[in-house]
Amino acid sequence: MQGVDPAGGEVGYFQTPIRAFLLDGSVAFLPTGGSVTPDSLQGLGTRFDITLENPRPFGGIPTDSVVGIEVYDDASVDLPLTVLAAAASTAATIALGIVASVAIFGSCPTVYADVGGEPAVQMEAFSYSIVPLFESRDVAALRLDADATSGETLTLELRNEALETHFVNHLSLLVVDHSPDLRAVPDPTGRPLLVGGGAPPLAARDRAGRDVGFLLAARDESAFRTARSRLGSVTEEDLTDHVDLIFPRPAGGAGDATLVLDLKNTLFNSLLFYDVMLADAGSAAIDWLGSDLDRIGPALELGRWYQDRMGLRVLVDEGGEWIEADHVGDVGPIAWKELAVPIRLPAGNQDVKVRLEFVADSWFIDRAGLAGFPVRPEVVSVAPSEILGPDGAVDEQAWSRSLHADEMYLATYPGQSYQVSFRLPGEPDESRTLLLAAQGYYREWIRGPWLDRTSRARGPFEPSDDALVDALGRWDQVMEAFESDFHGTRIPVR
Amino acid sequence: MTSGNALGDGRSLRTWVAALLALGLLAGSGCVSRHGRPAAVAVSPGGFTADVTLDSGWDLTGELLSVDPSGAYLLTARTSVSRVEWDEVSRIRIPDGDLSWRPSLPADPAELDDLRGYTRFPPGLSDQQVEALLRHHGQSEPWRASHGNPPSALPDTVGREAGAGTHARAGYPLADVEGLGGGGSDLVAAASRAAVRFASLDEAMLSGYRAIGPDLPGAGRHWVNAYLLMRGGLNPETPPFLTYVETPSGPELVGVALGRVLLGGESSADLPVAGAWHQHSGTVEEELLALDPSPEAGPSSHDMDEHAPGEGDREPRLTMLHIWTVASPEGPFALDNWALPFRRIGLPPPPSPDAARGRAAYLASGGQVYYRDLIAGLVSLEPKEVEAVDKALSRAGQDVRRWAEAVRRGGGVPSSDALVRLDDVWATLWRRIEDAVPSRAWAVIASLAS
Numbered sequence: 001m002q003g004v005d006p007a008g009g010e011v012g013y014f015q016t017p018i019r020a021f022l023l024d025g026s027v028a029f030l031p032t033g034g035s036v037t038p039d040s041l042q043g044l045g046t047r048f049d050i051t052l053e054n055p056r057p058f059g060g061i062p063t064d065s066v067v068g069i070e071v072y073d074d075a076s077v078d079l080p081l082t083v084l085a086a087a088a089s090t091a092a093t094i095a096l097g098i099v100a101s102v103a104i105f106g107s108c109p110t111v112y113a114d115v116g117g118e119p120a121v122q123m124e125a126f127s128y129s130i131v132p133l134f135e136s137r138d139v140a141a142l143r144l145d146a147d148a149t150s151g152e153t154l155t156l157e158l159r160n161e162a163l164e165t166h167f168v169n170h171l172s173l174l175v176v177d178h179s180p181d182l183r184a185v186p187d188p189t190g191r192p193l194l195v196g197g198g199a200p201p202l203a204a205r206d207r208a209g210r211d212v213g214f215l216l217a218a219r220d221e222s223a224f225r226t227a228r229s230r231l232g233s234v235t236e237e238d239l240t241d242h243v244d245l246i247f248p249r250p251a252g253g254a255g256d257a258t259l260v261l262d263l264k265n266t267l268f269n270s271l272l273f274y275d276v277m278l279a280d281a282g283s284a285a286i287d288w289l290g291s292d293l294d295r296i297g298p299a300l301e302l303g304r305w306y307q308d309r310m311g312l313r314v315l316v317d318e319g320g321e322w323i324e325a326d327h328v329g330d331v332g333p334i335a336w337k338e339l340a341v342p343i344r345l346p347a348g349n350q351d352v353k354v355r356l357e358f359v360a361d362s363w364f365i366d367r368a369g370l371a372g373f374p375v376r377p378e379v380v381s382v383a384p385s386e387i388l389g390p391d392g393a394v395d396e397q398a399w400s401r402s403l404h405a406d407e408m409y410l411a412t413y414p415g416q417s418y419q420v421s422f423r424l425p426g427e428p429d430e431s432r433t434l435l436l437a438a439q440g441y442y443r444e445w446i447r448g449p450w451l452d453r454t455s456r457a458r459g460p461f462e463p464s465d466d467a468l469v470d471a472l473g474r475w476d477q478v479m480e481a482f483e484s485d486f487h488g489t490r491i492p493v494r
Numbered sequence: 495m496t497s498g499n500a501l502g503d504g505r506s507l508r509t510w511v512a513a514l515l516a517l518g519l520l521a522g523s524g525c526v527s528r529h530g531r532p533a534a535v536a537v538s539p540g541g542f543t544a545d546v547t548l549d550s551g552w553d554l555t556g557e558l559l560s561v562d563p564s565g566a567y568l569l570t571a572r573t574s575v576s577r578v579e580w581d582e583v584s585r586i587r588i589p590d591g592d593l594s595w596r597p598s599l600p601a602d603p604a605e606l607d608d609l610r611g612y613t614r615f616p617p618g619l620s621d622q623q624v625e626a627l628l629r630h631h632g633q634s635e636p637w638r639a640s641h642g643n644p645p646s647a648l649p650d651t652v653g654r655e656a657g658a659g660t661h662a663r664a665g666y667p668l669a670d671v672e673g674l675g676g677g678g679s680d681l682v683a684a685a686s687r688a689a690v691r692f693a694s695l696d697e698a699m700l701s702g703y704r705a706i707g708p709d710l711p712g713a714g715r716h717w718v719n720a721y722l723l724m725r726g727g728l729n730p731e732t733p734p735f736l737t738y739v740e741t742p743s744g745p746e747l748v749g750v751a752l753g754r755v756l757l758g759g760e761s762s763a764d765l766p767v768a769g770a771w772h773q774h775s776g777t778v779e780e781e782l783l784a785l786d787p788s789p790e791a792g793p794s795s796h797d798m799d800e801h802a803p804g805e806g807d808r809e810p811r812l813t814m815l816h817i818w819t820v821a822s823p824e825g826p827f828a829l830d831n832w833a834l835p836f837r838r839i840g841l842p843p844p845p846s847p848d849a850a851r852g853r854a855a856y857l858a859s860g861g862q863v864y865y866r867d868l869i870a871g872l873v874s875l876e877p878k879e880v881e882a883v884d885k886a887l888s889r890a891g892q893d894v895r896r897w898a899e900a901v902r903r904g905g906g907v908p909s910s911d912a913l914v915r916l917d918d919v920w921a922t923l924w925r926r927i928e929d930a931v932p933s934r935a936w937a938v939i940a941s942l943a944s
Contacts, residue, residue, distance in 0.1 A: 134720070136704070136720055137699070137702055137704055169704075174700075189701060189702040189719065189721050189722070190700075190701075190702045191700060191701050191702065192700075255585070255587065255593075255594025255595070255596070256587070256592075256594050294777050295775065295776060295777050296774045296775055296776060296777070296811070296812050297774075297775040297776075297809045297810040297812075298810060300755040300810055300811070300812055301755070301757060301810035303720070303724055303755070304724060304755045304757070304810075307724035307725075327725065329721065344587065345594075347547065347584050373592070373594070374592070375592065379700060381700070405699065405704055405705060406705070439704055
């Protein structure tokens, strides 16, 4: 909602309860919403100092002193946790200083494991689950040292390295034992499948005509991405890029096969979310995130649009016609994800032609292989045995909140880190894959500088192809700087 | 259909199928599986869904009824009882059984044994049984490829056109929901197969479902798979929603639900089982208040679908169809299943469990918390009024639990006298609540008592 303030500037009003984290380390609670003018954030509420003491009425602040605005609802955060989290976040704000105001690293909790003595990122959980209605369950196969999978305990580190509030509902380790030539990999729904390594493509060519087979042959982080020329030529009617793959027909030659992919999103998706969906809306993004998307209709409208446009379509050539075999949802830009996509082989004995189709420059694809018949393995679910909180002490509350998929959430704030341990079942006879299942959602913080766009904002984001073309155009202009800034603005954990 | 026909009566059919199933379990126990997997056995009265590709290029999707050395019988939405010969089949695929098979000629007996485990009638069908099936489905003979092109199916897609050169299974696929065209019985059969697969809540979680909203007295607790919902949500064998209730022996799957996201101007008019779909568009909390419908219980967004675009159809919304896979007094597609509150406490439902009795019975399981939260969501009360409401709910909960125990001691089936006592508990609860709250609040919540 917008109006005109007495001084003649545009005013954006919002009704969602917020907490505003400020550059001086203080935090303001505005439980009934407020307003944003070109220069300031106003509202009825209370401001606490850096020690969360000395509460005083909130008298308004310049927008350029806002680090981030967190929308919240009483249903998902109870008061003691809120107060504790606010304190922790306040401390984080001090450490961040001015850098935090432009932090763009996100979009989800990151999970690390000790690999060769160093923390290695394993997974980014429930990417793009930006509101409670989008709460989702992500499953990722972990890439661990061999002895880590057969030990007695596995400890993973769950980090919040972004200006976001993460709500973790459920954590579970999935244990799959199998023969050494196989590996358990989740399908697009998160269900583990047992697959072999898969044959690399005989040929791979992208829409720009480039031979990209060498990029897709092995998991080596030398990955395909859209040609710059293709990105520069997208239109509202033609947003996509594709890669055509030709695989040898798997042994047996009939029935189903499994396309094995190693991939992650480019930061285009992050720009689309931050710059177009949130920043362009100015203060309207507060109610959009905090209220509008709590309604089933608008949330599903956005979800359907996103599903229809984004992600990656897997198509199989059946008699000269491309038939959609499956659709892979976005996985996030931080951790590589291994996915197994069952496909139905076309009749005949010829090679198998597969097309991967997606919005231009929205994916890095590191490997594509075609393996044989997918098999559903027996899966043992293991609950966390212990969780250590940010202070290194056993955190019973965090443990109990992540134990079941229920109404209880572990809320984590920027800079926090949790050590989550799982007791592994007895050693496998042959080989073992461990997968982490994580369910939850997160709330992106509205950055202070984004509020500056309120006066020229046209309201909350409305899904459209026009918006996608606009975002792709901006991406073409800023991708180098965006990619450079992204990892540099990762919030350090304590 | 005459009463003497074994297939004419649902109960007789189930008994007959169960007997054959028992034989089938024995027959299937010695099967050798291909692909290195254990032998599959149909563990529900229905056979597995099979995708059959014929050499002619036609695809049939339907329940695999039986196999024999020369071919197979299927039950599909488009062609009803159908017969395919192995020499005209290029491939059979059973997605839920992880099986894909290309018949050799003559068919390999060991492979046929394997395939029998996926059928509704593993011992095979006699000629008399085939005739009975045909009569049941109003056919004089099975459909065969030689009869020509199957009747048209539903359109392949709605919504956005797929890209150039891309066959339009993308976006909102209907091609894989052939069962929708055949009306209610096919939907229920397919939903029942999903119910077998997801009987365990662990299996549901492993397959990507997550709970949404609380347990509701007549509708249970919904678990959603957002991926399947956004993929189209209309295949009853891979439903976007599962419904569980908590029973004395743990969570029990009681139904599935189909769902589709409708944007402005779109309607559910072309969906099957007209009139049974309902819509959601508010917040989850608003919808849950409206799920236990009363005029004052929140916005009327949880409406039964009018099946035509109207004023209310301009907003994006979710349209849903419940398919109960356990006994439902008002049929398998009813919005609410008022037998559920009795099932939760391990009692058989009375012959006609109405909403009031169902709500009353719910007090013995999760009802106290549910009604307390419902009242708190509708009206603002003083602390002492809240305390009085809690006390009334607590007493009523104890009374219903005692009532249930007495019913169990009396044989487990609520008699008409017992039902009158249940009615009394319910009426007494609301008299106490009426006494405990101001008249302005009672005016809002009084309809909950009905």
